[in-house]
Amino acid sequence: MKEFLLTTCLTVIGTGLYAQTTQAGFAGKITDENSRGVQGASVEVRNESTGFTTKTSTNVNGDYNFKELPLGGPYTLKVSYIGYGEQIRRGFNLNQGDLIRQNISIQNASNVLETVELKGTSTLKNQIENLGAATSVTAKDIAKLPVNGRNFTSLMDLSPLSKGDNIGGQLGSSTNFTIDGMNAKNPTSAGSTTSRSGAPFSISIEAVREFKVVTNQYDVTYGRAGGGTVSAVTKQGTNKTQGSAWVYSRADWLSSPNTIDGKKRTNDFSTYQYGFTLGGPIIKDKLHYFVAWDHLQDTRPLIIADITSTLDEERFRITQDNLNAFVDIGREKYGLSNDRQFGSFDKKRGSDAVFGRIDWQINSSNLLTIRNNFTSDLNKLGLQDNKPITLYESYGNDKNIDNSFLATLRTSVSANVTNELKLQHLYTYQNSSPGDLLPSQNIPRAIVENIVSKVGSNDLKTTAQLGGHRFAQESFKNNVFQLVNNLYYSTDKINYTFGVDLMYTHASSIYGSEVNGRFHFGASDSRTALQNFQDRNAYNYTEKYHW
Structure with missing residues (x-):
């Protein structure tokens, strides 16, 4: 499915502007x-x-x-x-x-x-009045406060009206995200990233100078937000060459040697995040650069019906014999891989954020800024389906790529006229794909419902699934072009701002839940659910089309 969306906003106001950068x-x-x-x-x-x-x-x-x-x-x-x-x-x-x-x-x-x-005093601070509550998070706050995962949006909770991406009790999709005054909101997810499985960050926290959470505003200077706006500004280079490097780790040996149910843990459970920043002059007082790279490597156990005791059978509501029978039937009748399908597995995720910025003082009247922000996230086995027991082959992969290119030209036209022109291309890509044991075209799901297991004196029931993930053929691609121009004109009595904001969105999306079909197996008058599964006797088949 392809969508085209053109948004235009023209603003003429006495103070403020529509898409602001630094204020x-x-x-x-x-x-x-x-x-x-x-x-x-x-x-x-x-x-x-x-x-x-x-x-x-x-x-x-x-x-x-x-x-x-x-x-x-x-x-x-x-x-x-x-x-x-x-x-x-x-x-x-x-x-x-x-x-x-x-x-x-x-x-x-x-x-x-x-x-x-x-x-003067470096602590002097006169805030522009906002028509609503606002919380500023400065560079010092970002540097001194601990941030789990090093995602700057975690600090949104410093605002009393914020909870995660939700502001003022509104849905997270009603929160607008801007970076350097331009749209940073993904058209597909209506959030700061594309990821269906929750990408760790949309920009390196080391590239963010500061940001502001504006809530309850009814001001034309902030648009595209029903609940509030998160406005971030990025760092730039100076005449002094300086940089930083870091390694943050949650080493495997720091984690408990046992799982939550007391078993000996055999899988790696660690997180490493490392990177660097570097900024300085190319030409002193004229041309400066700033770059940042942030990498996250996360490894943790993926537990699928890891049964080693009667307590596990009670917890997963299935006996080891019935689970083995389900897998054996899948291999004999439905082509299930001989690879291990339940137990404890390594689940790995790799993410990168690369940021670059150049500021060029062309002359006394013109300042040109060019910056690019790229993020990539590959979450192997990151898509879990919706049944209590989902075999290993049914887990899908989630891949996300976002890139924002922005050029800004600030021009002092005359003593009483200043113009700021911005042009951005925002590209977002999200792809859901089957796990490594399945073909890229995916296969149908087989769902066996109400498998009855005798555990002690109790008859317990659960549902198990094999086959492809239901969303593992979906992909979303967006190209967003945004042009913003703000002209500031000062007279003897009134300061005017004339602003125009043009946004064009080209969305190419493939929606495809259950396009390969879904077979349902259950108990009948004379046969159990597993027996009907062995006989290939499904009581229902569902197929949907992608568009």
């Missing part, structure tokens, strides 16, 4: 000795760590305004005007949502002997 900037008023606004004063901001520099001039009231500045710092604010002494303010760091207001008074040059410098 950070400086604003204030420049006055003279008599506290009157100075028109035409030159105001310059510079990020000392990257060399990013932009300028503006004050309006008739002496007001100045910088929008959508790159995060980080320290920033230096410099004010100059003919006939007046230069004023410099240093030491400001910008986080997502910071709007730092600095009112500066300048004096006639005849009254000052040199440039006046004052040091």
Whole structure:
């Protein structure tokens, strides 16, 4: 099935914008000795760590305004005007949502002997007002807080209205995810990743500078969200070459030597996550890079009717003899593999996240940012079917690939006009396939219902399955193209934002539950369920078509 979706949004508002990135900037008023606004004063901001520099001039009231500045710092604010002494303010760091207001008074040059410098405070924080509750998670929070699995979305729970992907009591599908101000929500799963079996992460936590959870908002500046928005901003390189490397492990020897039912564990139970980051200058004050790689290798036991005692028979509601009979019939009558079909197995999962970003200060008016985020996840035996006992061959594999390419151009058109243009291609792919013991075309399922087993004095019943996983032929592919342009226009009285957001989605999906058919076997008046299974006497057959 192919779907085409085009979404368009045009916004004209006094403050804010539709698809925001940093929401950070400086604003204030420049006055003279008599506290009157100075028109035409030159105001310059510079990020000392990257060399990013932009300028503006004050309006008739002496007001100045910088929008959508790159995060980080320290920033230096410099004010100059003919006939007046230069004023410099240093030491400001910008986080997502910071709007730092600095009112500066300048004096006639005849009254000052040199440039006046004052040091700001890196902890100064003036949040832009949101029409709703918001929780910011800064770079320091991400670095110091323990995160199981190192997925930054786990820290969403720091918001009092968040529980997992659910915000404000709404479904997780009502939560919008953005990275660097652009859509990061998967069209198929309506979540941050494609995975049917829960991919460990959608971006390396080492590539996330900070993020914000905005809830209960009724503001046009945040769209595509019924419950709330998770807005993340990525890291960038600076003039200093620096990096990191890490290894996090849950070693097998740290795990209990016994399973939950007291048996001696024979399978590996470990998780290793390792990677690195590196960032720095290509050309100082001009061109910078940042890269990150994160790898997760998870191995754990997969237990399928591992019966070694009467207690196990009670727990799985089937005797060892009946389970053996079910498997023997499958091999004799239905072509079931001679490979081991129940017991304890190794289940392995491998995931990678690769992030790269380049920031290029083309000139004093233009900053170009190009970044790419790639994730891959292969979850072998990650798809379990819906019956109490599912043989090994019925487990399916889950493969997921996501890639986001984003180009951003910030342009200072004039002293009172700033434009930010963004273009993104988001690609998502999810494929469910049969396990390694079955052909890629998959095979039907055989479900034997109400197998009766005598365990002690009790008659216990259960249902067992062999054959292919019912979803093991589905795949979903999406190509999402998004263009966002925001223009900021400042007048003497009002600051305007004009925004347009165009999104085109091309979805190619194969839905196919039970396309190979499903046979049901049960007890009849004179025959048990296993006997009818041996006689190939199914009481029902179901087949569905993929589309």
